[in-house]
Amino acid sequence: xxGLDFAGGFGMLVYDIIKELFRPPxxxxxxxxxxxxIGIKSFSLVAVxxxxxxxxxxxxxxxxxxxxxxxxxxxxxxxxxxxxxxxxVFTSLLVAGRIGSGIAAxxxxxxxxxxxxxIRALGTSPIKKIVIPRVVASLIALPLLTLFADFxxxxxxxxxxxxxxxxxxxxxxxxxxxxxxxxxxxxxxAKTFVFxxxxxxxxxxxxxxxxxxxxxxxxxxTWVVVTxxxxxxxxxxxxxxxxxxxxxxHG
Amino acid sequence: xNNNDSNALLRLVELQKSFGEKHVHRGINLTLYKNQxxxxxxxxxxxxxxxxRSIIGLERPDSGKIIFEGQDLMSLTERQLQPIRTKIxxxxxxxxxxxxxxxxxxxxxxxxxxTDLSDAEILLRVxxxxxxxxxxxxxxxLPAELSGGMQKRAGLARAIILKPQIILFDEPTAGLDPQNTxxxxxxINRFKAQGMTGIFVTHDIPAAFEIAxxxxxxxxxxxxxxxxxxxxxxxxxxxxxSFIGEMILQExxx
Numbered sequence: 001x002x003g004l005d006f007a008g009g010f011g012m013l014v015y016d017i018i019k020e021l022f023r024p025p026x027x028x029x030x031x032x033x034x035x036x037x038i039g040i041k042s043f044s045l046v047a048v049x050x051x052x053x054x055x056x057x058x059x060x061x062x063x064x065x066x067x068x069x070x071x072x073x074x075x076x077x078x079x080x081x082x083x084x085x086x087x088x089v090f091t092s093l094l095v096a097g098r099i100g101s102g103i104a105a106x107x108x109x110x111x112x113x114x115x116x117x118x119i120r121a122l123g124t125s126p127i128k129k130i131v132i133p134r135v136v137a138s139l140i141a142l143p144l145l146t147l148f149a150d151f152x153x154x155x156x157x158x159x160x161x162x163x164x165x166x167x168x169x170x171x172x173x174x175x176x177x178x179x180x181x182x183x184x185x186x187x188x189x190a191k192t193f194v195f196x197x198x199x200x201x202x203x204x205x206x207x208x209x210x211x212x213x214x215x216x217x218x219x220x221x222t223w224v225v226v227t228x229x230x231x232x233x234x235x236x237x238x239x240x241x242x243x244x245x246x247x248x249x250h251g
Numbered sequence: 252x253n254n255n256d257s258n259a260l261l262r263l264v265e266l267q268k269s270f271g272e273k274h275v276h277r278g279i280n281l282t283l284y285k286n287q288x289x290x291x292x293x294x295x296x297x298x299x300x301x302x303x304r305s306i307i308g309l310e311r312p313d314s315g316k317i318i319f320e321g322q323d324l325m326s327l328t329e330r331q332l333q334p335i336r337t338k339i340x341x342x343x344x345x346x347x348x349x350x351x352x353x354x355x356x357x358x359x360x361x362x363x364x365x366t367d368l369s370d371a372e373i374l375l376r377v378x379x380x381x382x383x384x385x386x387x388x389x390x391x392x393l394p395a396e397l398s399g400g401m402q403k404r405a406g407l408a409r410a411i412i413l414k415p416q417i418i419l420f421d422e423p424t425a426g427l428d429p430q431n432t433x434x435x436x437x438x439i440n441r442f443k444a445q446g447m448t449g450i451f452v453t454h455d456i457p458a459a460f461e462i463a464x465x466x467x468x469x470x471x472x473x474x475x476x477x478x479x480x481x482x483x484x485x486x487x488x489x490x491x492x493s494f495i496g497e498m499i500l501q502e503x504x505x
Contacts, residue, residue: 025364109350117309118347122361122409123336125329 006205006227013127013205014197017135020127030133038099038134039141043148045098046091050149053086054078054156062165071165075175078157080184087150088188089236092195095142096228100199103134104224107207108217116208131204138200142192150188187243194235199228258284260417260448261306266315268301275301276312277472283417283448289477290459291452292494293469299452300344302469303419306450307341308332319417337365340415340449344422346406348394354381354405355390361413380408384438400431404438411442418449424458436461456495460484468494 061074107130110116119126154176161167203224210216259282266279275298283289293299304310306317308324317324324335348357358377362368368376381387384404394402403423411418423439424432432455439447439462453459459466466483468475468491475490476483483491 113350114343114345114347115349117304118341118343118349120309120329121307121336121341121343122364123333124364125333 009205009209010201013131013201016127017132017201020125021132025128027128027133030129031136034133034137035141038095038137039145042095042098042141042145045094046145046149047152049090049094050087050152051156053090054082054153055160057081057086057153058157058160059164062161062167066165071167072171072175074157074161074165074167075172076179079154079176079180082153082157083150083180083184083188085188085236085240087153088146088191088195089232091146091149092142092192092199092232093229095138095145095196096199096232097225099138100203100224100228101221103200103203104207105217105221107204108210108220111208111210112213112216126208131201134204135197135200138196139193142196142199143189146189146192147185150185183247187247190243191236191239194239195232198231198235202228202231260285260319262316262318263302263306264316264318266302266305266312266317268298268305268310268312275472279315279469279472279474281467281474281477283450285448286446287465288443288447288449288451288463290463290466290480291450291469292454292456292459292466295454297469298472299469300421303341303421303450303452306419307336307339337361337413338416340410340413340418342403342407342410342418342420342423344425345399346394346402348402348405348409350394353391353393354386354397357394357405358409358412361409365413376412380412383441384408385434398431400427400434403427403435407435407438416448418447420449420451420453422453423451424453424455432458
């Protein structure tokens, strides 16, 4: 019943967003503020995580493949893995935790303190003032953060490859450029659009449904992070399969 | 006061509302006339606030009509209700100020959304309003920095800054000490002197008697009585006396 309730509510909210998105008034300033809040403020966390991820992957692949004489494949494997999987998925998981919980907590707090009611009572729309800025900002910020994470991750791998595996950086970069095709990047970023939509709409929906005081806010926050994370992991499988069938087998 | 139909601003007709098994409204009928304030009493959980929320569309009654400006608000969509809501002010119990905006931004919100006033004109209106609610100079304070009484007064100011035709007060004095209650009521009376139409939901009987022109009592899902303050004071109706009896006794002692 809860799953159906969520599916129905999610669908209705997406419908409301689409209905309101192209009708005036437009709150571009709110969208920009949210891009700053979601995107810029997540940069350092994403950078650290991406650097660590790329570095560890280089290490693991490097020492694992060295036994089979395959150390020189590290640049290809790391770059492919980061762009197609680790970049989008790890960045989205981080954003689900940081931003998803933040949106849910903020919207839920506004709900229980009647601020959402006040927005309506003052003749304005919570969909336009609260939901749309967060959803649009997530759709812009998450792919950009992922692009940034991809770059940092590959850079981290290159540094570790140089220091630990004695792989020349110029060789590393040549191999990365030779291996990658634009679809590797684009399919990874396409996943983030799906993840961003899910995280932001779920967080807004749950926040708007909250009751039960401060405990309700806490419950909403936890629920959003868990649900978003599970969705990212499961949908990543289906999206990967979809892209393998439609993009890479035809490429 | 001339209470004929041409002066009726709002009519509630046979409103019914249930929450699950609980049948809260069993046929609410109430008419609000221009320049009239109705003080609405009822027991806890009787659905007083639900009446106000239904009028402004925050709740949807199960059936009935809410007639305002010749149209039934129940038949309007959420989007169609938005311009109507600029004509009906709602004063929330705890003010419901936007906590990420300071006092000036909160009061400016309706003006920025619904008027073409310049920033300078908006600031002028906001400052005038702050002076009327005894909060001059509080522009840059955030809601978290305000006392409960100040939050309610700021909420009141935000609700009426567009000069709505009707103002709905949802327990405005709840939780206030006597001094802040007196200050809030003084503010409301100041606005009332300029002409005000509204419904004042409260448990605070002396406050309602001070502000209201008529008293309505909600009992068992219906409006039991609507009468002038004087008639309510003198009534022999046992139900009405159960609400106001202690207050009358106290006044007699004094």
